[in-house]
Amino acid sequence: MLHALTVILATQLVGEVAARSLALPVPGPVLGMVSLTLAFATLPALREAVRPVAQGILGHLSLLFVPAGVGVIGNLSALKGMGLGLTLAILCSTALAIAAGALTFAFVARLTGASDD
Amino acid sequence: MTDVAQIWSYLSQGPLLWLTATLVAYGIGDACFRAANQLPLVNPVLIAVCLLGALLWLTATPYATYFEGAQFVHFLLGPATVCLALPLADNLPRLRRALLPVIAALLVGSLAAMASALAIARVFGADAALLAALAPKSATAPVAIGIAEGMGGQPTLTAVLVILTGITGAIIATPLLNLLGLKDWRARGFAVGVASHGIGTARALQVHPTAGAFAGLGMALNAVLTALLAPVLLGLFLP
Known part of the structure; x- marks a missing residue:
C-alpha cells in the first residue's frame, strides 16, 4: 500500500514537473499515466505491486468528480441566459461524438481486420 | 448540554x-x-x-x-488519472492491434464534438468568449480550462461545461450505443473517453474493463488533440 501510493504520487509529481518545465499542452497526471503505462509494460513486478491500490482508487473514480460537480451548481448562473443553447449544444455534440467515434472505430476495425480476440 | x-x-x-x-x-x-x-x-x-x-x-x-x-x-483525481495506467498496460497488446481504428475514431470523435457544439451555440447567438469556453469541453478539465483561457474563455464557465459534458456522456452512452447495435467494447469505451473525458471513463470502467481501458486511452489522446485543434476550429466558427 505504502509503496504503491508512493509510486503513483511520484509518477504524478514527475508528470507535473515535466508538463510545466517543458510547457506541454498535456496536464501532469496524463503524462504520468502514459509514463506509468510504459513502466508497467516493461516491469510486470511493478504492475502487480501497484495493482491492488490502483484498482481500489479506480473502483470509485466517479466519486472523485463530486466536489467539482457541486461547484457547477453554484456557477450555473455563468451560463448567462444561454441555458437552452448550451444544453442543446452539449447534449447533441456529446451524442454525435460518441456515435460517430464508436461507429468509425468499428468500421475501421472491420476494414483493417483489427478485430478483437 | x-x-x-x-x-x-x-x-x-x-x-x-x-x-x-x-x-x-x-x-x-x-x-x-x-x-x-x-x-x-x-x-x-x-x-x-x-x-x-x-x-x-x-x-x-x-x-x-x-x-x-x-x-x-x-x-485524488490526479493520482486516479495516473492509475489509469493499469488498465492501459493490461490491454497494451490489444491497443497496439487497434492502432488504425484508434486514430480514425479519435479524429472523427474529437472533431464531431467540437464542430457540432460550436455550430449549435453559434445558432443560439453565443459570443466569442462563450464559444471559446465551449470548444474544449470534451477534454479533461485541466486541459480544457488551459485551452479555453488561452482563447479568451472564462475558466469557471469552462469547468461547468466540461462537467456537464462528462455527466451527459456517462448517462447517454450506454443507451445510445445499444441503439446503434455496437458490441465492440473497444469502440464503445474509446468513443466515450474521447467525448466525455474522465466522467465518461469512470462510467466505462463500471460497464466493462476493456471499455474502461480504451476510454482512458481516448481521454488521454483527446486531451492532446483538443489542445491542437480547438484554436483552429474556434477560428472557423467565430461570429
Missing part, C-alpha cells in the same frame, strides 16, 4: 463534516444506482451533486467552506 449551534459552528469550520458528507452523498447515489439495476439515468455523481447542492443551500454554506473538506477527494 452544549448548544447545537455551537457544535455546528465547530464542525462547519473543519474539513471533517463536508468530507464525510461527500462520501455519504456518493454512497446514497451509488446505492440508488444499484437499486435501479445500474440504469444509466440514475447517475451516482449527479445524485450526489444534487444532494450536496441542496444541503449547502439549506445550511447557507459557501462552496469555499465545502471545498475545504471535499478537496481531499478532489485531490
Whole structure:
C-alpha cells in the first residue's frame, strides 16, 4: 500500500514537473499515466505491486468528480441566459461524438481486420 | 448540554463534516444506482451533486467552506488519472492491434464534438468568449480550462461545461450505443473517453474493463488533440 501510493504520487509529481518545465499542452497526471503505462509494460513486478491500490482508487473514480460537480451548481448562473443553447449544444455534440467515434472505430476495425480476440 | 449551534459552528469550520458528507452523498447515489439495476439515468455523481447542492443551500454554506473538506477527494483525481495506467498496460497488446481504428475514431470523435457544439451555440447567438469556453469541453478539465483561457474563455464557465459534458456522456452512452447495435467494447469505451473525458471513463470502467481501458486511452489522446485543434476550429466558427 505504502509503496504503491508512493509510486503513483511520484509518477504524478514527475508528470507535473515535466508538463510545466517543458510547457506541454498535456496536464501532469496524463503524462504520468502514459509514463506509468510504459513502466508497467516493461516491469510486470511493478504492475502487480501497484495493482491492488490502483484498482481500489479506480473502483470509485466517479466519486472523485463530486466536489467539482457541486461547484457547477453554484456557477450555473455563468451560463448567462444561454441555458437552452448550451444544453442543446452539449447534449447533441456529446451524442454525435460518441456515435460517430464508436461507429468509425468499428468500421475501421472491420476494414483493417483489427478485430478483437 | 452544549448548544447545537455551537457544535455546528465547530464542525462547519473543519474539513471533517463536508468530507464525510461527500462520501455519504456518493454512497446514497451509488446505492440508488444499484437499486435501479445500474440504469444509466440514475447517475451516482449527479445524485450526489444534487444532494450536496441542496444541503449547502439549506445550511447557507459557501462552496469555499465545502471545498475545504471535499478537496481531499478532489485531490485524488490526479493520482486516479495516473492509475489509469493499469488498465492501459493490461490491454497494451490489444491497443497496439487497434492502432488504425484508434486514430480514425479519435479524429472523427474529437472533431464531431467540437464542430457540432460550436455550430449549435453559434445558432443560439453565443459570443466569442462563450464559444471559446465551449470548444474544449470534451477534454479533461485541466486541459480544457488551459485551452479555453488561452482563447479568451472564462475558466469557471469552462469547468461547468466540461462537467456537464462528462455527466451527459456517462448517462447517454450506454443507451445510445445499444441503439446503434455496437458490441465492440473497444469502440464503445474509446468513443466515450474521447467525448466525455474522465466522467465518461469512470462510467466505462463500471460497464466493462476493456471499455474502461480504451476510454482512458481516448481521454488521454483527446486531451492532446483538443489542445491542437480547438484554436483552429474556434477560428472557423467565430461570429
